[in-house]
Amino acid sequence: MRTSKFYLFPVKEDPNDASLVSHKLMLRSCMIRQSAAGIYTWLPLGLIVLKKIEAIIRKLHYEYDIQELLMPTIQSADLWKKSERYSDYGKEMLRIVDRNKNELLYGPTNEELITDVVSKDLQSYKDFPKILYHIQWKFRDEVRPRFGVMRCREFLMKDAYSFDIDFENAYLSYCKMFLLYLKIFKKLGVKALPFEADTGPIGGSLSHEFILEASSGESEIFYDNSIHDLNIDNVDFNNSSEIKDMVLNYSKYYSRTSEKHEEKVFQNSTNEKNIIRSRGIEVGHIFYFGKKYSEKLNSTFLNDKGKTNYIFSGSYGIGISRLVAAIIESSNDDKGIVWPIEVAPFQIGLVNVRKGDNLSTEFSENFYKSNHGKYNIIYEDRDIRLGQKLNIMDLIGIPIQIIIGEKNIVNNYIEIKDRKSGKVSLVSKDKIEVFLKKEYEL
RNA sequence: CGGGGCGUAGCGCAGCCUGGUAGCGCAUCUGCUUUGGGAGCAGAGGGUCGAGUGUUCGAAUCACUCCGCCCCGACCA
Structure with missing residues (x-):
């Protein structure tokens, strides 16, 4: 691309509305433009980066037989009423009424919808396991959107969903995604670590957040520095026990967000010189929630004895638009952005x-x-x-x-x-x- | 949702307190000179001062109402 033809209008001065470095730099470098509180236009330069991240994510998902589909941004309220999240999700959910007075919503996440979609196709235990994902714009009506695309209302997310016949297999899917996420972040040139985390409104019993260390981050993190020594490069993704062992290796080191943090456990399990207390930006979040949605939505299959069982699931998100800001936040200097070459425009x-x-x-x-x-x-x-x-x-x-x-x-x-x-x-x-x-x- | 701040040219700001019809820097356009880290000089264009109502002979300026945006906290991907 020639600059003489490119849509690039960089500015020298810091914009008034931005306080975070990444936000300032994204505005100054002509990557984004604000359209309303927490809602942004992605200009060519910003979009190229967004697409680069998407491409890396797509490639790695494809390599592990995880397939892309595309669900709508607008969902019917019916499914959400069945899962009882229509009321639980609260004001974060943007509700819409169409001309026929049907209740719709702009999707903040897709557990209900995808569970409904796959339950019609996955009827036999032979159809499992399956993991599907899509890259789609989400809307969460944040109480206080801030920091540019870091915490905005409309954001681009990659969300994957796994479907298995029992806990054992579902846990394996969870572990696969756990390692895949580490792989993705590494490929993106980003140092994100897994932390035990709260499950929030998605629900479930097992959850990890992937956090990129940055002083401006909103998450408080506590971890054992030795976790950096772990390397997943040689894990065979076709070998179940290798996968589980590797995740187990990670769990041997203390790494928790403030919600899960226990100071005594931290001190007792961690060598003093390895104790890290820091802050970071959540760029990925994975959940295991088992039958939570399949029971509510009656998503079943027949097992090898011909008996009806509920599907076991998990969901796995990466905040793509947030990642753009997070990478800048952790990689910049007084001249501007310093892109890792993998995601550079x-x-x-x-x-x-x-x-x-x-x-x-x-x-x-x-x-x-x-x-x-x-x-x-x-x-x-x-x-x-x-x-x-x-x-x-x-x-x-x-x-x-x-x-x-x-x-x-x-x-x-x-x-x-x-x-x-x-x-x-x-x-x-x-x-x-x-x-x-x-x-x-x- | 509580607290604070802001809204004047594409961007960053001054003017408001003490009312008299709008200014600076950057950017843009023209010309000349320059040319190895955001050039210099000369000139030019660009604003219903967030919106509405009121006070006044007269409102960017005073009063009231509304809207928008940012920051801090509580909450969350």
């Missing part, structure tokens, strides 16, 4: 220092034309001052900045700047690909 920022210099412009044009299919490039091709070009690249957090200027190009060199470290490398123009491969595995 563009991997490479190609900066032509001076449009008037023929050699630089010719090389920049050629490099862009022959490489924008291979790499994700934003090409600064405008005739503006260098300071602006570089500051914008830094603000919007482009990880690799290739700078083409007359001083170096006459000697067949270009500069490659690393956004995170600020390190600038002088690279021969024929060795760019080698350099990118070696340094960034591109």
Whole structure:
């Protein structure tokens, strides 16, 4: 993408309405625009990031046979009355009445709906297990929306739902999702840890929150620092006992949110030098709730003895729109956003220092034309001052900045700047690909 | 839902107390000069001062009502 064509209107000054760094940077970098309290428009730059996160999540779900579907944003109140959550969910739920005076609602979550959908198809024990997910906009009428897309009313969530024949299998699904979530966050370049958590209005008996450590986070967390040493890279997802053992390994280390925190247990189970008390942003939440919804909605199947049983379920959410803000919150500096390369809107920022210099412009044009299919490039091709070009690249957090200027190009060199470290490398123009491969595995 | 603050040009703000028909910086447009980290000079365009009602000869300014947004707390993905 050329900046001369891209919808990008960065601003220098901090917006008045924002207090959180991520919120300020998202507004300044032209990623989002507010439309009402807790409701935002995603502008091209922001949407690219959102889509990148979606793509990574989709890919990993697909690898583990978890299939995507798409449920509506608007749901009928009937199912919610059956599950008795129509009244329980309270004012958080946005209620709508249609022209025929039918009660509808803008979905805050989808347990009822998906349970209803699958119960018509999953009739035999042979049809299990199944895990389905969708990526859909949700609406929760927050008491106090704040911090930009961090706590907004309309937000994008990936929510998955597992269906099993008994507790044993349902627990295995839970464990699979537990590890999958760790995998996803790692792939996103984000350090999120699992914490024992409250189940809230979703209900159930087993629950973990995945939290990204950040001082501005709303969750208070307590954990054993050794949990960082655990590594899931070599777990075989086709081996049930390996999966369960790995989750068990995690549960050996103390890691709880404030709702579940017990100071004495913490101190007795954790080596003093490993005690971490901190804050963080909840980016994922998984629940096991068994028959809670299948009983209310009468979702049953026949087991191998021909007997009718209720389906066992769990649900698994990742706040995609919140993740965007959370990543920025944990990765920024005084110049702006520092994207992990995995989710950066563009991997490479190609900066032509001076449009008037023929050699630089010719090389920049050629490099862009022959490489924008291979790499994700934003090409600064405008005739503006260098300071602006570089500051914008830094603000919007482009990880690799290739700078083409007359001083170096006459000697067949270009500069490659690393956004995170600020390190600038002088690279021969024929060795760019080698350099990118070696340094960034591109 | 309790407490506080704010609403004036695309953005950030001043003006309000003490009423007299709106100003600054950034951004935008034009011209010239500049050109390796958000340039300089000269000029230009852009505002029913959140909405309504009232007081007044006269309201951005005073009073009342409403709306919107932000922050702190309680609550929550």
